[in-house]
Amino acid sequence: MFHFDRRLLQNFDWVMLMMLFIVATLSFINLYSSTYIPEKGASQIFYKQLLFFTFGLATMLLILFHDYHKVIKLSYALYAAILLLLLYTLLFVNPISGAQRWIDLGFFNLQPSEPAKLSLILVLAACFAKTDAPGGYRLRDLIKPGILIALPFVLILKQPDLGTALICCILFVSMTLYVRLRWTTLVILGSMAIGSVVFAWKFLLKDYQRQRIETFLNPEADIMNHGYQIEQSKIAVGSGKMFGKGFLDGTQGHLQFLPEKHTDFAFAIWAEEWGFAGSLFLLSCYFFLLIWGLNVAMSAKDKLGSILAFGCVALIFWQALINLFMIMGFLPVVGVPLPIFSYGGSSLLTTMAAIGLIMNVRMRSFPVQGGQQ
Known part of the structure; x- marks a missing residue:
């Protein structure tokens, strides 16, 4: 006879889910602005990302239904x-x-x-x-x-x-x-x-990849070509000042100065429109999500769960760090998206699946009674 262990619901990670929805909400606000079409409003890109997010929730639900020991098989x-x-x-x-x-x-x-x-x-x-x-x-x-x-x-x-x-x-x-x-x-x-x-x-590196690294070291040497993205990104971030220019009022993005404004450089648009205060809030959400994920890894009931949760946290952390450093000119442009925040179906689904695995480990941080799933 089928039995359901209520401890799975008692241990459901509502905190991680809440942080996901907060960051996703901020990302949709930013995507709406960065792809806004005057007199029309939201772009097809915005609606596609909403669809990807829905698929991501379905993927997370599927992952949560199965013990991570079965998933790992x-x-x-x-x-x-x-x-x-x-x-x-x-x-x-x-x-x-x-x-x-x-x-x-x-x-x-x-x-x-x-x-x-x-x-x-x-x-x-x-x-x-x-x-x-x-x-x-x-x-x-x-x-x-x-x-x-x-x-x-x-x-x-x-x-x-x-x-x-x-x-x-x-x-x-x-x-x-x-x-x-x-x-x-x-x-x-x-x-x-x-x-x-x-x-x-x-x-191993191709000529354009070496050029990106050289541009990172000295962006002013080729400011109208390979150094253009980095300079425009830094201008966007700096021009936001304390509280930003306001929703839909960013100039670097809406006047088409900043390439890849809804993908790799999405955070630059956010910083320009919401300023230091808005950027600090977004980064605080990421920080709390990552700290909570590390807590899940440390409190996992076995070695597999701990390593799995840590790996998923590391995936989100390193992508976020590299993207943010890239946007601020501390790293060369290497095409790494900001998890959840940058536009892209494959990236969003992968990140949400990783969060689903962290939540899976959290739900099963206590031994589940034999035969109950």
Whole structure:
């Protein structure tokens, strides 16, 4: 006979859900403004993002219905499917602006590199949870996780999508440090990382990717070309001052000075229209969401839940940090979206699925009675 454990409802993470809705509401206000059409109002982009958000809620609900131990059993199947999609984009998808990143599904352009980040978290969590290393992980313990990260990294870098490829590497490093390494392993990996950066600069990065980094170091040297985005973004952020120019009154975005204003540079529009006060409120919401997610990771009932929740928190944190630093000119433009806030169906669905996994771990932070789901 089917039984339902009421503790699942008692432990439902209303706080995480509330923070998601607050950030999403702010993002829709910003998207409405950044894509506003005079005399018409909301754009099709705005309505598409609403639809994506609805699909995201359905995805979260589906994830919450299943214990994360069951979800993790599908991790390698999902990982393999994502690798096939990434391979498909390289072999059969026509380039858009020199990049092969999107699969046209008719009603939706799927970007496989976005769910690839989540699939990587799942397989790494499954891998680390099964490996016991009381004294810390040795170098040979990282061979399998290293292969798991290398395959999507290479395929994503070939698209080319440097930003997402770097996020995959950062996720691997973050989760590896979380499960604890031996000092000798840490020194060896650090040395390898330095060598990899030098090798990548000389042999892997394309000319435009090197140009972005050089522009970051000296944006004034090419202000009308490669440095244009960074300069316009900094102008937008600074011109907001304390309380901003007001809703729909931003000039950098509405006068078309700022490219990619609803995707990678969405926060610049928000800062211009709502100022330092509005930016501080938005960042406080992100901070609280991340701190709450870390609390879920620390209070998980087992190693798998802890690693899984931490990986999802790391995904949101690093993307947010890189995007914000990019907008303010502290990092080169690498095309990393601000989670939940930037326009993009693949990114939004991936982030909401990650939040669903954190909530899943929270709901099951206490042992569920045998046979009850």
